[in-house]
Amino acid sequence: MLSFNKKAKLIKTDEFSSVFNFRKRITSLYLAIHYQPNQQQHARLGLVVGKKTAKLAVDRNYMRRVLRELFRIHQHEICHVDLVIRVQKKFEPVDYIQIKQQFDLLVNKMNQRISSKSVLNLQENDCLLNRN
Numbered sequence: 001m002l003s004f005n006k007k008a009k010l011i012k013t014d015e016f017s018s019v020f021n022f023r024k025r026i027t028s029l030y031l032a033i034h035y036q037p038n039q040q041q042h043a044r045l046g047l048v049v050g051k052k053t054a055k056l057a058v059d060r061n062y063m064r065r066v067l068r069e070l071f072r073i074h075q076h077e078i079c080h081v082d083l084v085i086r087v088q089k090k091f092e093p094v095d096y097i098q099i100k101q102q103f104d105l106l107v108n109k110m111n112q113r114i115s116s117k118s119v120l121n122l123q124e125n126d127c128l129l130n131r132n
Contacts, residue, residue: 008044008071010082016046020084030088030095031102033110034085035114037080039080066099
């Protein structure tokens with residue numbers, strides 16, 4: 001059973017700020033994912049849905065609910081990172097399939113970037129060890 005518990009949430013302002021200051025992001029038409037590797041054994045999620053994007057709270061809450069559910073379903077496929085997902089354009093229930101596809105695409109792209117960086121870091125460490 002997959003769950004979305006309190007350990008999987010970014011709550012504090014400092015946690016959000018550190019992810020934004022890390023300056024790594026991937027964007028699509030509806031979503032922007034800001035990410036930062038973390039030291040924990042799981043991914044954590046923060047959501048930003050501004051009033052400029054959707055004026056009604058009902059709409060903002062729907063978007064948060066959809067993104068939280070997509071994260072919950074895919075959380076074990078995501079590398080150990082802190083994610084802040086920012087909604088760039090309002091979406092409605094008719095756009096769900098497109099949002100799901102964009103979310104999957106962005107997560108796959110992010111996982112590739114993180115895994116390629118970790119491979120490069122391991123190769124650099126091996127080179128340094130071999131020189132000594």
